[in-house]
Structure formats: C-alpha cells, structure tokens
Amino acid sequence: METIRWNLKNDYLYNQKAIKGAAELLKSGSVVAFPTETVYGLGADATKEEAVSKIFQAKGRPQDNPLIAHVATKNQLTRIVGNYPPFVDKLMDAFVPGPLTFVLPSNGTCVENVTAGLSTIGVRIPDHPVAQELLSVSDIPIAAPSANISGKPSPTTGHHVWADLQGKIAGLLDAGPTGVGVESTVIDCTHEVPIILRPGGITKEQLETVVGSIIIDPAIAGANERPAAPGMKYKHYSPEVPLWLVKGGHRKMQQVIDEEKNGRQVGVIASTETAQALEADNMISLGWELPEIAAHLYEALRTFKEGDVEIIICEAFPEEGIGQAIMNRLKKAASVYL
Ligand code: AMP
Ligand code: MG
DSSP: OOOEEEEOOSOHHHHHHHHHHHHHHHHTTOOEEEOOSSSOEEEEETTOHHHHHHHHHHHTOOTTSOOEEEOSSHHHHHTTBOOOOTHHHHHHHHHOSSSEEEEEEBOSOSOHHHHTTOSEEEEEOOOOHHHHHHHHHHOSOEEOOBSSOTTSOOOOSHHHHHHHHTTTSSEEEEOSOOSSOSOOEEEEOSSSSOEEEEOOSSOHHHHHHHHSOOEEOHHHHHHTSOOSSTTOOOOSSOOSSOEEEEOSHHHHHHHHHHHHHTTSOEEEEEOHHHHHHOOOSEEEEOOSSHHHHHHHHHHHHHHSOBTTBSEEEEEOOOSSTTHHHHHHHHHHHOSEEO
C-alpha cells in the first residue's frame, strides 16, 4: 500500500486540503495517522468493525486491548456514551479538550473491536488543532491507539510514524513534534469515585483539585514493581536495546555507567541537570523540568539503536506530577531497575 504523507506547515489552504483528504480516507474505512497533543494516533472509523480491524493489523496489537474513541466536541461525545455521573461534567469543564480519557458506559455506537467487547468505552477530546479539525470535518468517532508498531515507544513525531508504518496505512498527517509527549491519563468514571487506570498528561494532583478524592488502580502499582531480572521480554515502550533504569542521582548513574562500560557501548538518558554532572560518550539530555522530560522521552528511546549501543542507562525521575506517567512508561520499558 502506498501511504500518502501530508507535510503540514503554515499554509492554511494546503492544510485544509490535507485534512479533508484524510477525513475522506477515514470515512471510506481506511486507516490514517494524525497528530494529537500527546502522541500520534492511528485512526479508523470507530463505527465500522472492518475499518477498526485494520488498526490492529497495521500495529500488530493484541485484540483484547480496547481502543480510545476520539471526538471533537462534547456534543459528539454524548452520541456514543450512556449516562454518566455528574463529576464527569466537572472534569470536562476543567480539562477538556486535553490529555484525559474518560471510561464511560458505551451506548453501542462504537463497534466491539473498539471496546474489546466491554460495556464501557474510553473517549477523549484531543487538544490539537489538526486532530480537532480532522474530527470535526469527518464527523465520526475515530478509534485511535498510538501510531507505532505494538511494543515500541509511542510516536511523538511524524517521522516516527513513517519509520514504523509506511506502506501499512493509507495516510499520515505530519505536523511535526507533539507537545505533551506521553499518552493521556485514563480515568474510569463508571463508579462513584473516579479511578486512574493509567497515569498520563493530566496529573493526579490536577484531577484532585476538581473531584477531591480519586483512586489509583492497584494494577498500576503492580506494574510499578521493579522488573525481576534482566533479559525479560518486554511488550511496552521498548527501545531496541535493553534499558536499565537507575535511581539515586548522578553519582549512582556514573557508577553504573563506569561498571557497564567495560568494552561495551553505553547510551545514557538523563535530565539536563544530571547529564551535566556525568561523564559519558553517548548521552541524551531530556530537559530541566518534568514536562520537558516527558516531551522528549520517546524520541530518546528511539534514538539509541541496535548496533550503536548495547545498553541504555536511564535516570529514574521523581514520581510527582507528570513524573508519574514518565516513570510508569520507563518501568515498563526497563529490563532492570537499580
Ligand atoms: P493506547 O491507545 O494504546 O494508548 O491505549 C489505550 C488505553 O486505554 C489502554 O490502556 C486501554 O486499556 C485503555 N482503555 C481503553 N478503553 C478502555 C475501557 N473501555 N476500559 C478500560 N480501559 C480502557
Ligand atoms: Mg500505545
């Protein structure tokens, strides 16, 4: 399949034409990648089973993992969900559009391979002008997981999408780097108290300012346990070479780097502050503050390739604010956590 790649730039008419072309592909049942403020999404018409199945094929994604349906407005959202508790409206007023996915009762409009057969559906209104325009113009709910090959780090540039999916999808709207850099927060709103199922772009602290109490799903705590041993097979966010996550500041980092260097090529990922205190050959500094670190994380995980380095040593970041999402992804990507 030849993939159409639209390189969006500061050209209103060209961009409008590209988005219209992408919307037409979506409406005809094809799969198109598009930018959101979190990561690039791989979209298909959420009301057509056959269209949605093409997402799973292109990504190699396991069928039992439900997809998030994306819509442009609250009005479009109400067309695909059933009744929900009043705190959802409060959260929407505060954080929508934005990197927050609501798990709500499904009204059956979206097909079974979107919801993985559940009675609930994950819905999100993204805050990116291209995504907004695409969803408005196509006027259908768009199921979209991240636009990467399953298991790899999510794509935060059009280039990442192209590298993974060129030839496997109908189109790509390339609008350069996304902003937030980690996926949306997923919040289950089908109980009396909201439950965070996945930490992401909207932090627990932000949510608490609106709804008071909030529960973190115990499964997240489980996933947060340190991986048992090196050499395990990883299914999430995995770079091409093993990643070691190191807690304890630049001194511990330097110690591990020096020990591991012994004839091996080591790649290092750290905050700018830590990087400045380290001595290493292949180093990527992610930025000073956690939001900057989140924005550059997946790019860094994709930069160190097999053949260039044999191991990645990455700093463990504070688990506060968006650091919770960063560390959730890093723990899943890591083969060792020291
Ligand atoms: P991805 O689009 O690959 O970033 O993943 C979507 C995330 O949302 C996954 O963690 C899903 O398990 C979660 N999700 C989507 N729909 C539901 C749902 N109906 N119930 C619970 N989790 C969901
Ligand atoms: Mg994903």
